[in-house]
Structure formats: structure tokens, C-alpha cells
Amino acid sequence: MALTEKQTQELHTTIEQRRTALLAELREDAERVHKDRFEDLAGTAPDPGDESVATLIGDLNHADMGRDLSELRNLEAARERLADGSYGTCMECGGDIAFERLRVNPAAARCIDCQSNYEKTHASPSSLPGSSL
Numbered sequence: 001m002a003l004t005e006k007q008t009q010e011l012h013t014t015i016e017q018r019r020t021a022l023l024a025e026l027r028e029d030a031e032r033v034h035k036d037r038f039e040d041l042a043g044t045a046p047d048p049g050d051e052s053v054a055t056l057i058g059d060l061n062h063a064d065m066g067r068d069l070s071e072l073r074n075l076e077a078a079r080e081r082l083a084d085g086s087y088g089t090c091m092e093c094g095g096d097i098a099f100e101r102l103r104v105n106p107a108a109a110r111c112i113d114c115q116s117n118y119e120k121t122h123a124s125p126s127s128l129p130g131s132s133l
């Protein structure tokens with residue numbers, strides 16, 4: 001069943017709120033990275049050990065930002081679909097995405113069936129649920 005206007009409005013609000021929160025997080029992350037870099041530059045002759053820890057922290061920060069950035073990109077795509085009227089339609093099969101699914105993940109671009117199919121074909125073995133490791 002296609003989304004009602006009320007449901008679309010509710011999801012729109014959720015997307016806007018999530019997007020605002022994400023942007024705030026990313027801004028904080030970016031400030032932290034800048035601050036770290038500044039402290040690196042201001043530090044007195046760091047030895048190679050300190051430098052590798054700083055690099056690691058930098059990489060972790062970037063990894064965090066990467067996750068947030070990809071979520072932000074998904075939200076931006078969802079906003080575009082809201083604007084052009086294709087929101088709530090599965091990008092794979094063209095079917096309707098269930099409202100309950102969109103409530104949990106408003107940036108979802110695939111219906112449940114296509115998403116589980118996608119995860120089966122794209123998931124890395126280490127992240128499969130039920131792994132004996």
C-alpha cells in the first residue's frame with residue numbers, strides 16, 4: 001500500500017530531525033579533528049610513537065565520520081525522493097516500501113525483500129549474523 005499524505009509528512013519530519021542531528025554531530029567531529037590537528041602542530045617534537053597514536057585516532061575519527069556521512073547521504077537521497085514523489089518506492093523492484101519499515105529507517109530505498117536480498121549478496125562474511133566466531 002502506498003503511503004498516505006500523513007505518513008509521508010511524519011517520515012519527512014523524522015528525516016529532517018535526523019538530518020539536523022547528524023549535521024550537528026558531523027560539525028562536532030570536524031571540529032575535533034581540526035583541534036587534534038592543531039594540537040599536533042602545537043606539540044613539542046612528538047616522537048614516532050605519539051605520532052602513530054595520533055594517526056590511529058585520526059583514522060577512527062574518519063571512520064566515524066564516514067558512517068555519519070553515508071547516513072547523511074542516504075537521508076539527502078530520501079529528501080530528493082520526497083521532493084520528486086518517488087519516496088516510499090523500492091529502487092529495485094518498484095514496489096511500495098512498508099510504512100513500518102520507513103518508520104524504523106526513513107532513508108530506506110529498498111523494500112524488505114530487496115534489502116535482505118541485497119544484504120545476502122553484498123554482506124561481508126565477518127558481519128553475517130549467526131557466525132560461529
Ligand SMILES: [Zn+2]
Pocket residue numbers: 090091092093094095110111112113114115
Ligand atoms: Zn523491492
